[in-house]
Amino acid sequence: MRMFLLLIMAIWIIKLMNFDFLNIYEKFAYTLAIISLIFYPFQLLDYDATLNLITQISDLLPLNEKNEEMRSILIWSMDYDTGYRNTGFPWEPKAYANFLIIAIIIRLVQNGLVFKDKRVIVYSIALLTTISTTGYIILFAILPFFVLWNKSPEKFLKYFIPVIIILFYVMQLDFMWSKIKNEWEGRYEYESLLSDSRSFSKRSLGRTPSMMVDLIDFSKQPIIGYGLNREFRTQSRYTKLVRVNGLTDWIASFGIVGIMLFLWGHYNGFKKCLRHYNYKGELFLVFIIMIIYFATTVTSHLFWLCLMFLFTVPNRVHLINSKLNVGKIREL
Structure with missing residues (x-):
C-alpha cells in the first residue's frame, strides 16, 4: 500500500510540475552544494568540534529526527563514520553524490553540454569531496562519453584519448578499482x-x-x-x-x-x-x-x-x- 501511494504521488508531482520539477530541483541543489562547500572545510580542520556544533544545533530543531548514525541540521549533515567525506544535506556521502550527479546532468542539458560552467563546477567540486566510488565512476567514466556522444565525430576523436587517460588515473585511487574488486570478490x-x-x-x-x-x-x-x-x-x-x-x-x-x-x-x-x-x-x-x-x-x-x-x-x-x-x- 505504501509503495502504491508513493507511485501515485510521484505521478501527481510530475503531472503537476512537468519538466519544471528538474529545474526547481537543480536550483535547490545548487544552493545546498554551496552550503556544503562552506561547511566542509570546518569538518576537515576539526572534525570533532564541527560534529559537536552540528549535534548541538540539531538538538534545537524540534522536527529533526534523532539518528544514531548521523546528525543533521537539514541543510547539512555529518555521518559519524564520515571522516573527511562530505555528507552534504542527505544521510551519507554516497547519497549526496547521487543527488549531485542528477544536478550535473540537468545543468549540462540546460547549458549546451558545457562542463566549463559555474554551476557544473560547483557540483563537480562538491562531488569530489564526497569521495564516492559511484559518483567518481559516473563523473569520469560515463558523463564525458554522454557529452561526447552529442558532439561531432571530430570532437569525439579529439577528446576520447584524454578522457581515457584521466579515467585510467582516477581508477588507480584507493576507493576505485581496488574497492570494486574487493566488493566483487566478497x-x-x-x-x-x-x-x-x-x-x-x-x-x-x-x-x-x-x-x-x-x-x-x-x-x-x-x-x-x-x-x-x-x-x-x-x-x-x-x-x-x-x-x-x-x-x-x-x-x-x-x-x-x-x-x-x-x-x-x-x-x-x-x-x-x-x-x-x-x-x-x-x-x-x-x-x-x-x-x-x-x-x-x-x-x-x-x-x-x-x-x-x-x-x-x-x-x-x-x-x-x-x-x-x-x-x-x-x-x-
Whole structure:
C-alpha cells in the first residue's frame, strides 16, 4: 500500500510540475552544494568540534529526527563514520553524490553540454569531496562519453584519448578499482552472514552480497516479485541483514514486470527530455540510474520515483533554453 501511494504521488508531482520539477530541483541543489562547500572545510580542520556544533544545533530543531548514525541540521549533515567525506544535506556521502550527479546532468542539458560552467563546477567540486566510488565512476567514466556522444565525430576523436587517460588515473585511487574488486570478490559473504548464529541488531550485506541474496529471492518469485513485504524474503534467523543494492532489491521486489517498467519508464522519460534540447544518449542516463540504484537502496524514495515518470510529461510541453529564461515552460 505504501509503495502504491508513493507511485501515485510521484505521478501527481510530475503531472503537476512537468519538466519544471528538474529545474526547481537543480536550483535547490545548487544552493545546498554551496552550503556544503562552506561547511566542509570546518569538518576537515576539526572534525570533532564541527560534529559537536552540528549535534548541538540539531538538538534545537524540534522536527529533526534523532539518528544514531548521523546528525543533521537539514541543510547539512555529518555521518559519524564520515571522516573527511562530505555528507552534504542527505544521510551519507554516497547519497549526496547521487543527488549531485542528477544536478550535473540537468545543468549540462540546460547549458549546451558545457562542463566549463559555474554551476557544473560547483557540483563537480562538491562531488569530489564526497569521495564516492559511484559518483567518481559516473563523473569520469560515463558523463564525458554522454557529452561526447552529442558532439561531432571530430570532437569525439579529439577528446576520447584524454578522457581515457584521466579515467585510467582516477581508477588507480584507493576507493576505485581496488574497492570494486574487493566488493566483487566478497559476493559470497552472504552465506556466512545467513548462517552466523551471533545476535546483532542489524548487519549490512554489502552491494554484491545483497545482489546475490536478492537474486535468490528473484528466482523464487520471478514474475511480479515479493513487493515491499520483507517477511518472506531471505533473511537470517538471528540478525536483520540490511540490503544495500537498490537495483537488485527492485528486481526481487517487483520481478520481471517491475524491472521492465523501471527501464521503460526511465528510458522514455530521458528520451523525451533530451529531445526537447535536440540531444541524444538516453541509454547513458538509464545506465547512470542503474549504477545509482545498484549502489544505493532508493527503491521507495519519492525523488527517484519521480524520475521514472518523466515520460508522463505531455508532448506539447517544451523547455525554453536561453540565457534569460532557462527552465521556463511554454505550452504550445
